Amino acid sequence: MFKNLVVHPQVVTRAHLAGCAAARQGKFAEFYMGFWDKSYKPYQESRDATKMSEEAIMSWAPSIGLDVAKLKADMDGPDCKALIDADSNELRKYRVGSTPSFFINGNYVAGAMDIDGFKRIVDAKLKIAEASGASAAEYYDKEIIGKGEKQFRAAGAPKPN
């Protein structure tokens, strides 16, 4: 699951809107990988920020099967902006201020981690989930949203009742 935290709004706000708009065409994963490969990598090589611009994105968007007219319309519509704002607000509630950051079944993980590190946490979470008796369809809502903490808690702070 991907939550937008636009750390450099002057450079990549349109790219985040495009990511949301691509998601509406069922192509978020393709867009996400496409951006790193076709926009960010050329930017890194040239230090030319226009490689991450809307115009640059539109030049390669058809190659991953995106309808450019619909992409633009969704980028300019209210829903994607609302999602990005809501994501930022939700993440700030849990005091996330940098990327990448992760929550694995609600447990916060700061920064990047190697695959073995992820696997250890995922395996442990899977055991807990399987022991709960809940189905995959209901687990997140029932156990994480239903029983999870609704506000940030710092290390050392007591658990809420």
Next chain:
Amino acid sequence: MKKFVLITIALTLAACSQDNKGIEKKIDDMNRKIDALIAKGGQGGGAGAQRAAQPAREEAAPDAVFAVDVAQNLKMGMIEGPNAAMVTIVEAWDFA
């Protein structure tokens, strides 16, 4: 001659004193500007000017399970993998 030298020294010292007062005034002005910038939260005009000032992050409780709402992300398709899973990884991401 001695009188002339003394007068010259006195005039030079007076001029230095005037110069120092000018420099001191400039330093005072600069200090006032720095204080005003600090009071504004250090909002400069550099590349990160639009970025919200971030407070130092407290470490999250390692045993906390945070109820991060993903309903809208699921609805909008901001997902990789199946819609229903026993383990959900939420990634806070950006493109830069």
